[in-house]
Amino acid sequence: MKREGALLSWVYLGVGLVLTVASLVAPDPAVRDVLYLVAALQVIPSLLLSHHLGLMSWRPIILFCGVGVLYAAERAASGSEPTYESPLSVLLVLAAVGCMAGGLIALIRNSLPGSTRGILGDAVIVSLGTWIISWATLVQPITHSTNQKSVSIVLYGLYEPTSSVVLFLAMVLLLSRRQRPTVMWMIAVALAFNMAGDLLYALMDAQHLGTSAERVALPMYTAAYFVAAAVGLHPGVREIGRPQPGPKQDSLGRLIVTTVSLLVPVIVLAGTAPNDSTDKFVRFISALVLAAVVTIRVVTAVRANSKAQAELIRGAQTDPLTGLPNRTVLLERINDLLRDSWGSDIHPTLFFVDLDRFKNINDSLGHAAGDEVLVTVARRLVNAVPREAVVARLSGDEYVVLDASARSQGAAMASAERLLAVFREPLALSQGDVFVTASIGVAVINHTSATTAEDLVRHADTAMYRAKDAGRNCLAMYDESMHERVAHRLAVETALYRALDRRELRLFHQPILDLQSGDVVGFEALMRWQRADGTIVSPAEFIPIAEDTGTIVPIGSWALLEALSQLRKWIDDGVCSPSATMSVNVSPRQLSDPNFPAIVSEALTRSCVSPQLLWLEVTESVMIAEPELALATLRRLRSLGVRVALDDFGTGYSSLSLLQKFPLQRIKIDRAFVHGVADNPNDRSLVRTIVAMGRSLGLDMVAEGVETVHQLQVLSDLGCTKAQGFLISHPVPPDAMRSTVAALERLGQFPGLRGQATTRST
Ligand code: C2E
Ligand code: MG
Numbered sequence: 001m002k003r004e005g006a007l008l009s010w011v012y013l014g015v016g017l018v019l020t021v022a023s024l025v026a027p028d029p030a031v032r033d034v035l036y037l038v039a040a041l042q043v044i045p046s047l048l049l050s051h052h053l054g055l056m057s058w059r060p061i062i063l064f065c066g067v068g069v070l071y072a073a074e075r076a077a078s079g080s081e082p083t084y085e086s087p088l089s090v091l092l093v094l095a096a097v098g099c100m101a102g103g104l105i106a107l108i109r110n111s112l113p114g115s116t117r118g119i120l121g122d123a124v125i126v127s128l129g130t131w132i133i134s135w136a137t138l139v140q141p142i143t144h145s146t147n148q149k150s151v152s153i154v155l156y157g158l159y160e161p162t163s164s165v166v167l168f169l170a171m172v173l174l175l176s177r178r179q180r181p182t183v184m185w186m187i188a189v190a191l192a193f194n195m196a197g198d199l200l201y202a203l204m205d206a207q208h209l210g211t212s213a214e215r216v217a218l219p220m221y222t223a224a225y226f227v228a229a230a231v232g233l234h235p236g237v238r239e240i241g242r243p244q245p246g247p248k249q250d251s252l253g254r255l256i257v258t259t260v261s262l263l264v265p266v267i268v269l270a271g272t273a274p275n276d277s278t279d280k281f282v283r284f285i286s287a288l289v290l291a292a293v294v295t296i297r298v299v300t301a302v303r304a305n306s307k308a309q310a311e312l313i314r315g316a317q318t319d320p321l322t323g324l325p326n327r328t329v330l331l332e333r334i335n336d337l338l339r340d341s342w343g344s345d346i347h348p349t350l351f352f353v354d355l356d357r358f359k360n361i362n363d364s365l366g367h368a369a370g371d372e373v374l375v376t377v378a379r380r381l382v383n384a385v386p387r388e389a390v391v392a393r394l395s396g397d398e399y400v401v402l403d404a405s406a407r408s409q410g411a412a413m414a415s416a417e418r419l420l421a422v423f424r425e426p427l428a429l430s431q432g433d434v435f436v437t438a439s440i441g442v443a444v445i446n447h448t449s450a451t452t453a454e455d456l457v458r459h460a461d462t463a464m465y466r467a468k469d470a471g472r473n474c475l476a477m478y479d480e481s482m483h484e485r486v487a488h489r490l491a492v493e494t495a496l497y498r499a500l501d502r503r504e505l506r507l508f509h510q511p512i513l514d515l516q517s518g519d520v521v522g523f524e525a526l527m528r529w530q531r532a533d534g535t536i537v538s539p540a541e542f543i544p545i546a547e548d549t550g551t552i553v554p555i556g557s558w559a560l561l562e563a564l565s566q567l568r569k570w571i572d573d574g575v576c577s578p579s580a581t582m583s584v585n586v587s588p589r590q591l592s593d594p595n596f597p598a599i600v601s602e603a604l605t606r607s608c609v610s611p612q613l614l615w616l617e618v619t620e621s622v623m624i625a626e627p628e629l630a631l632a633t634l635r636r637l638r639s640l641g642v643r644v645a646l647d648d649f650g651t652g653y654s655s656l657s658l659l660q661k662f663p664l665q666r667i668k669i670d671r672a673f674v675h676g677v678a679d680n681p682n683d684r685s686l687v688r689t690i691v692a693m694g695r696s697l698g699l700d701m702v703a704e705g706v707e708t709v710h711q712l713q714v715l716s717d718l719g720c721t722k723a724q725g726f727l728i729s730h731p732v733p734p735d736a737m738r739s740t741v742a743a744l745e746r747l748g749q750f751p752g753l754r755g756q757a758t759t760r761s762t
């Protein structure tokens with residue numbers, strides 16, 4: 001389609017060229033006339049074809065077709081008489097030029113975003129300026145020389161101003177583009193031919209040229225029509241109508257043209273004397289109107305400019321989504337308050353409000369709902385604080401309230417409670433009601449130490465994290481110890497980055513016992529971090545940090561290879577049976593890594609361990625947060641032959657559907673239930689239910705954290721087949737495993753374990 005259009009366009013140009021030359025050389029004026037009419041009317045079918053090809057929309061097409069029809073009608077009506085002789089001819093010509101201007105405006109409207117009011121204002125100035133020139137240099141001389149004072153001459157005087165608008169609009173269209181495709185130049189050529197024809201006629205009408213100049217003038221129009229038709233059929237014309245990505249600011253070009261259209265009339269008016277009182281009157285009124293239009297244009301431009309400036313300033317100071325002040329404004333206000341409240345009993349307080357699990361809302365309900373939440377929360381916070389308080393949005397789901405009304409810590413906490421209460425009612429979103437909670441950190445300006453605005457925001461932020469750690473949906477007041485905690489965490493984070501390289505990480509292993517045979521059937525690898533100063537950091541402390549910072553990915557890969565190599569060694573050395581398994585804990589971050597199955601596969605290959613001997617222990621969080629991703633990864637792991645255990649079963653939201661939906665082969669009953677299984681009837685019935693459910697689903701079951709013989713016995717009675725815990729063995733370093741396994745196997749079958757179970761300490 002595109003190529004057909006381009007070809008047609010060139011055909012039109014070719015035909016246009018031939019007919020123009022024919023018109024130029026034709027000895028008979030009648031031939032020129034016929035060629036002119038053909039050229040003017042062929043615009044209609046070619047533009048209809050353009051619409052059929054989907055190149056142009058209806059509005060410009062109708063207007064441009066109007067140009068051809070009106071000019072053809074004018075030619076038929078007036079023949080070669082001077083145009084100003086007949087009012088009908090002048091009206092037809094004016095209407096044609098009006099259609100041309102309308103068509104250009106339709107094109108500009110579609111392609112230039114924003115208001116076209118300024119462009120139209122400039123167009124009015126240009127046309128008024130041209131009107132004055134046209135009056136003084138064209139209409140007046142004609143009236144003077146022909147002694148006619150008809151309406152058609154005045155109307156004729158409007159012709160130049162209307163055409164100047166067409167020229168001006170074409171200029172705007174050309175200048176507003178960063179790129180000017182061929183078709184833009186074709187438009188310019190068509191207009192140039194048209195203007196050349198107009199100029200020749202104007203000179204003939206003003207009797208500066210003889211009527212023989214029509215011989216050249218008519219072919220100019222013939223060429224203009226064919227080029228215009230070629231434009232309509234050129235595929236590039238579609239681009240002109242399309243909105244421009246970041247249109248070029250052409251203010252300078254427009255300014256020059258508009259200024260020239262102001263200056264030239266002034267020079268013309270000053271340089272030519274009025275012929276009579278009518279001339280004087282027309283000159284005066286025209287100059288007055290021009291002055292009024294220019295004044296209006298300047299005033300509106302200045303207004304638009306200051307509005308744009310105000311919007312820029314507001315944009316730099318506010319958050320576009322909620323309309324709240326941003327961080328810059330907040331810091332300024334804190335600094336003001338720090339200065340003003342010095343020495344007074346006012347204690348400006350900062351409340352750092354962070355929504356709990358906001359990511360879940362975005363992930364599950366979509367970003368539009370997330371935005372609705374942010375806007376609604378902003379509105380509620382503003383309503384909940386005194387009028388003088390500042391509510392700012394720092395980023396994402398973080399808001400800060402700065403309130404100078406509190407005079408004591410107690411009052412500050414009471415204000416914080418009120419902010420927390422803002423979240424008690426559900427938020428009414430377009431998708432339905434949702435409950436959102438927040439964690440709030442409170443920091444009071446302390447005049448005894450030199451605190452900057454940034455420090456204060458950081459303190460409130462630190463306190464907010466304490467509130468999150470304390471289980472979310474609560475408050476925490478900042479104190480110095482929090483700063484130490486943050487500093488400590490930062491130190492741990494930094495040290496953890498280097499722990500792997502410095503070989504500070506080790507794996508301890510805890511045996512898993514089969515309760516029927518009493519054999520050690522597997523081990524769980526548990527990470528230990530021995531820092532350079534000898535202190536041992538618990539995985540419960542450093543694994544979450546490694547998760548947060550992403551270090552868990554390399555550390556986890558190392559643990560996998562290390563654990564499997566250890567199993568290989570133990571099997572080869574006869575420490576355990578060749579069918580003993582290794583359980584490795586996998587964190588959610590590792591499971592969301594698309595590379596993870598490849599890492600597992602490589603570790604199995606490098607350690608020469610068969611996939612059936614590896615158990616990966618995962619927690620349900622990843623299956624809830626990113627179910628699709630988790631399912632895909634677990635399926636890929638399953639296809640490797642690796643088995644997957646659901647760790648800490650029963651502590652989270654563990655649901656039956658999870659066990660059905662995901663390819664899991666084992667559940668590990670959490671220590672929390674095992675702890676009470678012997679004495680607490682509730683825990684016991686829960687474990688009974690878990691075991692029954694696991695059995696019916698054909699899952700392997702391991703009880704975690706068995707500490708007493710009684711617990712072990714009850715678990716065995718309830719049908720649980722495997723167990724691990726301090727009763728059997730603490731996690732031990734690799735070189736202690738031979739003796740640990742030997743001691744366990746010496747104890748024999750499960751009944752023999754009673755009362756004699758060994759405990760080994762780490
Ligand atoms: P987990 O996977 O549930 O591991 C069992 C935890 O219970 C271990 O704590 C173990 O030492 C402890 N434990 C075992 N028997 C008993 C008992 O009878 N009584 C009590 N009170 N505790 C017992 P540990 O080694 O401190 O590990 C804590 C958690 O850290 C693990 O829980 C696991 O989620 C995570 N973790 C440990 N190593 C790794 C690792 O290599 N990668 C990942 N991603 N997480 C790990
Ligand atoms: Mg585990």
Ligand code: MG
Nearest residue numbers: 647648668704
């Ligand atoms: Mg566990």
